[in-house]
Amino acid sequence: MSNPQQLRYSKEHEWLSVAEDGVSTVGITEFAANALGDVVYAQLPEVGDTVTAGESCGELESTKSVSDLYAPVTGEIVEANQDVVDDPSLVNSAPFEGGWLFKVRVTGEPDDLMSADEYTAFTAG
Amino acid sequence: MSSNAPRRTALDALHRSLGATMTDFAGWDMPLRYGSERDEHVAVRTRAGLFDLSHMGEITVTGPQAAALLNHALVGNIASVGVGRARYTMICRADGGILDDLIVYRLAETEYMVVANASNAEVVLGALTERAGGFDAEVRDDRDAYALLAVQGPESPGILKSLTDADLDGLKYYAGLPGTVAGVPALIARTGYTGEDGFELFVAPSDAEKLWQALTEAGAPAGLVPCGLSCRDTLRLEAGMPLYGHELTTSLTPFDAGLGRVVKFEKEGDFVGREALEAAAERAAANPPRVLVGLVAEGRRVPRAGFAVVTGGTVVGEVTSGAPSPTLGRPIAMAYVDAAHAAPGTPGVGVDIRGSHEPYEVVALPFYKRQK
Numbered sequence: 001m002s003n004p005q006q007l008r009y010s011k012e013h014e015w016l017s018v019a020e021d022g023v024s025t026v027g028i029t030e031f032a033a034n035a036l037g038d039v040v041y042a043q044l045p046e047v048g049d050t051v052t053a054g055e056s057c058g059e060l061e062s063t064k065s066v067s068d069l070y071a072p073v074t075g076e077i078v079e080a081n082q083d084v085v086d087d088p089s090l091v092n093s094a095p096f097e098g099g100w101l102f103k104v105r106v107t108g109e110p111d112d113l114m115s116a117d118e119y120t121a122f123t124a125g
Numbered sequence: 126m127s128s129n130a131p132r133r134t135a136l137d138a139l140h141r142s143l144g145a146t147m148t149d150f151a152g153w154d155m156p157l158r159y160g161s162e163r164d165e166h167v168a169v170r171t172r173a174g175l176f177d178l179s180h181m182g183e184i185t186v187t188g189p190q191a192a193a194l195l196n197h198a199l200v201g202n203i204a205s206v207g208v209g210r211a212r213y214t215m216i217c218r219a220d221g222g223i224l225d226d227l228i229v230y231r232l233a234e235t236e237y238m239v240v241a242n243a244s245n246a247e248v249v250l251g252a253l254t255e256r257a258g259g260f261d262a263e264v265r266d267d268r269d270a271y272a273l274l275a276v277q278g279p280e281s282p283g284i285l286k287s288l289t290d291a292d293l294d295g296l297k298y299y300a301g302l303p304g305t306v307a308g309v310p311a312l313i314a315r316t317g318y319t320g321e322d323g324f325e326l327f328v329a330p331s332d333a334e335k336l337w338q339a340l341t342e343a344g345a346p347a348g349l350v351p352c353g354l355s356c357r358d359t360l361r362l363e364a365g366m367p368l369y370g371h372e373l374t375t376s377l378t379p380f381d382a383g384l385g386r387v388v389k390f391e392k393e394g395d396f397v398g399r400e401a402l403e404a405a406a407e408r409a410a411a412n413p414p415r416v417l418v419g420l421v422a423e424g425r426r427v428p429r430a431g432f433a434v435v436t437g438g439t440v441v442g443e444v445t446s447g448a449p450s451p452t453l454g455r456p457i458a459m460a461y462v463d464a465a466h467a468a469p470g471t472p473g474v475g476v477d478i479r480g481s482h483e484p485y486e487v488v489a490l491p492f493y494k495r496q497k
Contacts, residue, residue, distance in 0.1 A: 040449040
């Protein structure tokens with residue numbers, strides 16, 4: 001498993017792109033997707049929702065369990081990935097690409113986001 | 126056991142070399158899945174899958190009164206099982222509560238193998254041993270004597286035929302015969318828990334790896350893949366098969382579980398639980414208990430065990446197992462519901478999924494039946 005260098009990572013296994021025009025793209029990592037197993041249902045936050053770093057903003061359901069989806073940053077949702085709602089298996093097949101979950105206009109970031117190398121070490125532990 | 130470390134099957138190293146995701150199951154470290162559990166599920170439905178089920182608990186019962194002992198200890202008529210045949214049955218407490226569901230193979234006139242669920246093997250062994258008092262029969266703990274491999278799916282007869290001279294065509298569903306598979310002595314049983322044709326192979330643990338490799342090679346052209354417990358659960362759920370701890374518990378009698386047919390009051394001699402089960406049968410006839418039904422989701426949210434079944438704001442039942450069904454492409458569940466709401470097509474039935482009442486269609490079980 002390789003974690004893209006240009007992304008940042010949360011302890012809850014979300015990845016976050018560097019904001020362009022204040023907007024970051026968020027998904028879950030390949031590590032998290034593998035741990036979940038086949039994702040079959042995704043409830044994503046809706047456009048206009050305000051999400052808070054570290055708080056639940058949706059859920060991902062896999063064959064065996066349902067897991068909360070956490071917001072890695074605080075901000076306003078500007079887009080949810082309808083492709084993932086229609087075909088949740090994208091989260092497994094392309095977690096860093098087509099399986100992204102939402103875009104958020106960032107107003108606040110926690111100070112414990114990790115680099116790719118830090119996250120790789122975090123998940124190896 | 127002196128330690129809490131999980132037990133490992135004879136195939137443990139092999140599972141790890143295949144990259145399996147492992148999970149604790151009844152004290153055993155077992156493969157949950159090797160890749161995608163959905164792909165494994167589809168392989169069993171359309172081609173073939175290979176399972177390690179070595180956690181199941183084998184107990185041998187032998188002696189002149191082996192049949193009489195089992196007739197006394199279990200609710201089925203085990204004495205009537207022919208040599209080479211197998212039967213699905215249950216062991217109950219004196220109060221009628223289900224201790225476990227079992228498959229009993231009659232290996233010889235006076236020799237049976239009882240296969241218990243991993244989580245109940247100790248309890249079943251203890252109960253059988255205790256109930257053997259006064260019978261000229263021996264109850265032997267053979268849990269460590271066997272590894273168990275299962276080949277399931279429509280291609281499984283062809284795969285197995287390439288590895289054995291045993292008469293598989295003459296081997297009926299729910300039958301077992303001793304033979305040799307890939308040079309390994311095995312009890313070959315035509316049983317399974319997937320709703321497909323298939324075989325379960327009981328072998329010495331020291332032979333397990335050799336057999337696994339031979340099955341893998343022989344099955345590769347037919348599309349056989351290794352399968353974990355995750356797809357085993359969705360396969361049995363689609364097939365409407367009960368799972369101990371979910372559809373069956375000590376707080377239910379076989380009549381409450383809709384499986385009263387396994388109780389054979391007409392058999393010779395007394396058996397543990399008879400009195401309580403006769404009362405349970407009368408209760409069930411006079412006042413129908415909750416009925417085990419299938420639920421198919423209209424939406425995509427998955428009902429899980431323990432979720433309430435509701436109609437018009439009233440709780441009318443409880444989900445016992447639920448999962449997304451790869452074959453139906455929708456979430457499905459088994460649930461016990463009040464008899465008034467159990468008929469297929471009953472309108473207005475929902476499941477409370479974390480506070481939201483999602484609509485479900487009540488259907489008869491099973492969800493899936495293979496074409497013969």
